[in-house]
Amino acid sequence: MPTIATPQVAVEAMQLNQRLRTLPDRVVADQTLAELQQQITSLEETTREIERKTEQAIQSGAIFTELQESELDWEALNKQVKSLSEILITHATALENEVQSLRIEESLWSATSEQIKTQESPAELSELTGKALADISAASTSAEERRSRIVALQQSVAKQGVIISTETERVKKAKAESQRSLLVPDRPPLWKVQFQPEQGISPLLRSSFVEDVARLKTFISAKATVLLGIAFLTLGVLGFFLRLRRAPQTETSESNLKKRTLMLQRPIALALLVFVLAMMLLFFDAPNVVLALVYLIGLVPVLRLLKPHLTKTTQRMLVALIVSVLIWHLIKLIHFPIWIKRDLIAVFNLVVVGSFGWWLRQAYRDNLNRQRGLTLTLVATAAAIVLLVLAFFANLSGYVGLSNLLTLGTLTSSYRAVSLYTVFAVGSLLISLIPTKTTQPLSSAGTDHDRLTRRLTFALGVTLFFVWLHTALKLFAVLEPLLAAIRTALNYQIEVGSASFKVSNIGSFIFVLIVGYLIASVTRALLGEVILPRLKLEYGLPNAIATITHYVVLVMVFFLAIAAAGVELSKFTILTGAIGVGLGFGLQNVVNNFVSGLILLFERPVRIGDFLEIGGATGQVSKIGVRSSTLHAIDGSDLIIPNATLISERVTNWTLSSTRRQIFLNIPVAYGNDPTEVRDLLRNTVSAHPDVLKVPNPKAFFLGFGDSALNFEVRFWAARPQVVLDLKSEVALSIAAALTKAGMKVPMPQRALHITRSDLDASAAASTKDEVEIETEA
Secondary structure: OOOOOHHHHHHHHHHHHHHHHHHHHOOOOOHHHHHHHHHHHHHHHHHHHHHHHHHHHOOOOOOOOHHHHHHHHHHHHHHHHHHHHHHHHHHHHHHHHHHHHHEEEEEEHHHHHHHHHHHOHHHHHHHHHHHHHHHHHHHHHHHHHHHHHHHHHHHHHHHHHHHHHHHHHHHHHHHHHHHOOOOOOOOOOOHHHOOOOOOOHHHHHHHHHHHHHHHHHHHHHHOOOHHHHHHHHHHHHHHHHHHHHHOOOOOOOOOHHEEEHHHHHHHHHHHHHHHHHHHHHHHOOOOHHHHHHHHOOHHHHHHHHHHOOEEEEEEEEHHHHHHHHHHHHHHHHOOOHHHHHHHHHHHHHHHHHHHHHHHHHHHHHHHHHOOOOOOHHHHHHHHHHHHHHHHHHHHHHHHHHHHHHHHHHHHHHHHOOOHHHHHHHHHHHHHHHHOOOOOOOOHHHHHHHHHHHHHHHHHHHHHHHHHHHHHHHHHOHHHHHHHHHHHHHOEEEEEEEOOOEEEHHHHHHHHHEEEEEEEHHHHHHHHHHHHHOOOOOOOOOHHHHHHHHHHHHHHHHHHHHHHOOOOOOHHHHHHHHHHHHHHOOOHHHHHHOOOOOHHHHHHHOOOOOOOOOOOEEEEEEEEOOOOEEEEEOOOOOOEEEHHHHHHEEEOOEOOOOOOOOEEEEEEOOOOOHHHHHHHHHHHHHHHHOOOOOOOOOOOOEEEEEEOOOOEEEEEEOOOOOHHHHHHHHHHHHHHHHHHOOOOOOOOOOOOEEEHHHHOOOOOOOOOOOOOOEEEEEE
């Protein structure tokens, strides 16, 4: 047994004393234990209260929506139990470590004490070892006592956890049973329900208020970190839009400019819209009081951002929808007696159906006057009215659970659809305002920006639609059965001969391909139109990088889809060999064009936006694809040219090194004019045209004497090939006007034929004319 050396006893005793004095700081304190005990006591009381209410609800045949609220209460308690368990485990582990350490110290000092007694050391050392052993014993007793208290608290928490787990399963079973029996009457018909004063309404209201406040506190406590992040996100978005409002306006269409101005005048509404959207992620376990508060906050962004863009009728429908949702959640929050609540819900359904039916009729007439007919908004409103009518008759006939489910699902899903549509409208406008820097000097830049806008808008719309669809299915309590049915269908085994595969493999393959293609397309658009053009790269390089990245992502997506389908990549080599055989026979041209396309992307002899002349066709390159490239000709047609043709044949690229193009114009002037004056007039006239480049300077040359005119040539430069024909025509007209104004004529080509007497035939000797001059027009 190791001992402490006699000279070190005093030092070790002092260090031991210091460690024991800091022991309370390293283990759980009495105050902490008291607070934990108080929390567990409160948990036990809350558990008993919710257990009592759950028992009453199940015994009285609670409807589906009430059981959902009860399930959320038990889930909140379960999270509280898990949190307390983790805290107690941490404290118990620390205490266990300290107890083991004290036992080791006690053994060490006991052996040292025996050694000192044997060696007949000074009495002071015996006193030190004795005091150290006494201190260790006291510390061990204290730690053991605290550990016992922690164990007792752990047992209490574990007991509550068992109760919570049991009640949660019980509520889930009751909810499943309620869902299966939605088409079974769970209450007497409304006309048979009579006044049943069980207790006053005021105590119920007070009880309802207390419960809702408690649920709100529990939710805030459980989601404190997430809520704090959402708050910072909202403030950050507010700062971003305030800064964007002060930023200079970019070039955009007049309609987008008006929308941008109108939108940026409401930065608070935009920030609150982001807040509502972020809070929707927490709706799956949020109590009704939280939903009501979020919907109340959502009034501001929806009304401020969406209302100005609607007609008067749809504005009324929007306001009525928001008010209806708030009233519905108010009815659900307040614990009225069931006979009062059913009457309120019936009246509420009638008012909502009547109001929206009237406005739907007006909106349909307005659309007919505008020759628009049915729209998605009108169809959705009509479907909502039908569901609310069904909810009214369900309540009237005693199907209260079905009535509440239909009303809740219809109103809440409609409100979320409006909120998500507001997000889509704002997001689409922001996407259209994305500043793009493109090195393309041609009209394809606008087309590419439009393509980027369409892709991002489509991706945003699809994402928001699936978010709404998920929440709507969950609100109508059909999400879980639908997912179960989908899982069953996906697990269906298909056997073809000796091969077998599941439907889920095919679905996974197709899903990964679709999502991967969307990601690759958006990535290509962002790289080619937003990110890379802002870097100092050579002309055409951003498109090359974006295109190659697009192909690489597609290849990765294909292999991911193969893996998702359950195909082992090691067995994929057989398919690769088959593809190799196919390449050797029937796909030679395809591979040739594909490799040529890669050469075009890497060497960039031809780039998107270049102006080419090939095989007698002239036009602008609008696309470089995997197999072929597209040339937009001057006459408006699109020529599909294989990539191999652009590599192997002669191609004139007018914009490879520069977009400038030199224009030649031949000008004949009649004899009798001063060539110097004509040259200066031509040069000055060309230089005066605003579209003619000043550098290099326009030049005029006197080429010599022609048969019937003085020949001049004008050379000047156009900024880009697309304007050559128009600029050549305008300059020629300007020169013609300048020559006419200066009195200089452009002669007609003439020839003079002289016939002499000696050349006449003998048959013309009788002619008295000595010379005949015949001027013929060439």
